[in-house]
Structure formats: C-alpha cells, structure tokens
Amino acid sequence: MTIEIRADNLAKQGLIMVMTGDGKGKTTAAFGQALRALGHGYRVCIIQFMKGRLYGEVLAIQKYLPDIDLYQYGLDSFVMRDNPAPVDVELARQGLEKAKEVIASGKYDMIILDEINVAMDFKLIPEDDVLALLENKPAEMDIILTGRYATPRILEIADMVSEVREIKHHYSAGVRNQAGIEY
C-alpha cells in the first residue's frame, strides 16, 4: 500500500500577520496581500479603524473589486492620542464589534484589521478584546493587523511580524501629501 500525501491536500493554516513600524507601506502591504489572496479565490474583508476617508485604495475597491467587503470606522480627521473624542472611541468600538461579527460569520478566508494596532495603543479599544478575538479565530482564517505601535502581546500571538522601518522619507525633503501616494 502506498500512502501519498500531497501538500495541496493539507488543510490551510490560517495565520495572524502583523505589519507594524514607522515606515510607509503597512496598509498598502495589507491591501496588496488582499489582492494576492483574492487572486486565489479568498473571500476577503477589510475593516479600517480610525479612517473615514475615500483613500485611493478604497476608491479602487469600490470601482473594481466588488468581491472585497470593506468597512470604515472612523472620521476623516486625526484622533488625538491623549484625548480621543467620545465619537472616536465609539466608532472604534463599533469596528471591533464588526470584526467579531465577520470573524464569526464564516463568510471570509482573510480579514484585514487596518490600523487596529493604533486603535489599541490609543486605548480606543481594549487589547484584551482583540487578543480574545485572535485566540478564538477559525483555524484556517488569516487575520492581518496593521498600524504602528503593535503591542508586545500582539507580537507574541502573531505568526508573522514585519516591521516597516522608515529609512528615508520625502516629507523630509518638503514633499507634501499627494493623492495616489499617501492616500
């Protein structure tokens, strides 16, 4: 008797992946990962914390990628780290509720929680709640967390962590924010 084990028969191993650090490329890496996953038929959901603006990537998803579901929980303004407005806390709380809902729904293979690291660092949402969510995720589901300031416990639970470091930035040379580059 021959037992043949083929790698593509193995169950998918869902991963917790973190993109953190002070450099440019965390959110774009997550969206690029969404595109890669979509190409292989993954069902992808993106939840953005602290963002409420029609970024280029959001416009592109609206126009071209109806198969990706995207939810924003934030205003089109910066949240103050030491003194967030009640509305910022409330929106982040709603984002976390949506994350719980979509993770439990079984409708998705990959879920991106964009800027959730910052939402935790700013104390908009409790780190414990996010950790509980990650600990109880379905085994085959991938979850990607982005944003600066990923906490030590998030780094600990993650399977993959990339730190995007700023080596050089055009802001230092006086180049302003530009559509298509920063947003």
Place this chain on the structure above:
Amino acid sequence: MTIEIRADNLAKQGLIMVMTGDGKGKTTAAFGQALRALGHGYRVCIIQFMKGRLYGEVLAIQKYLPDIDLYQYGLDSFVMRDNPAPVDVELARQGLEKAKEVIASGKYDMIILDEINVAMDFKLIPEDDVLALLENKPAEMDIILTGRYATPRILEIADMVSEVREIKHHYSAGVRNQAGIEY
C-alpha cells in the same frame, strides 16, 4: 491683488520609492500602492523581474484590473545568485528594456519595478543602467523599486525608502508556502 495658491494646483512631484529588507511585505506594498494610485486615476504599469508565475496578485490583476499593465520577465524557478543561467540574464535584460520603453512612452504615471533590486544584486542587469533610467525619468512619474539588497546608490537616489524587517516568520514554525499568502 490677491494671489491664491492652492495645494491641489501644484504640479505632482514624482517620487522614487524603494521597498527593501528581508521581511514579508515588499511586493504586496507595491501592489497596494498601485491599487491606491489606480483609485485616483493613475495609469500604472508593473514590470516583474525574475518572476514568471501566476501569483495571486497577477491573477487578480488579470481578472479585475485591466487598467493595470503588467509584464513578467523571468522563469518560474529560482535564479542562482552566483551562477545565473544565460536565460535569466537575458530575461532581466529584456525587462530593463521594457522599463526604458514604458518610462519613455509617457503612458504611465506610476511604474513598479518589482524585484529589480535583486536583479541588480545578482548582476543580471547593471546598476548604472537602472540609475540612468531613474535620473532621466519624467518629473511627475513615480517609480517604485522592490526587492532585498537595494544598493547604496539606489538608496541615495531614492526619495523614499522603507526597510521591511522580518521580526517573526511562520516559516520558522514549520508553516509551508501557501497560495494567497506567499504567492
């Protein structure tokens, strides 16, 4: 007389951006940047060096994003660093020629040269030729170079450099390559 200068009337400042380092997220960040740019109406072209495979991101572009032009110059096999096959050198040379052609064509606002840093490090293409290409690019055009081993002269000419550092990787835990994650 009042002279009003509005930021959105200023000419676009094209940037040379580099995603390098040993961590996961360089190519996906470039593709996410392409998506962001596309959302704002940029005309985007992607040239992949040393890659000849239907990665998820390539499949997704074929299926959903016909407005992005993508060219691959490589085989579906690894190039040996110290002993590249003549075909690897020839394909990389063709990729560089294509890059010259699309940069000169005026048809694109953003051009992504995926893995070109590795192609230079492996001596498949001359660094001098890439530098000349970057020095003579149209002022408003963005060019993104990805791949490990970006050379000091590439880092010098770049406006923006992010280093993606591997903090933790699931390969260490024995998780294999998976469609939708690595390719």
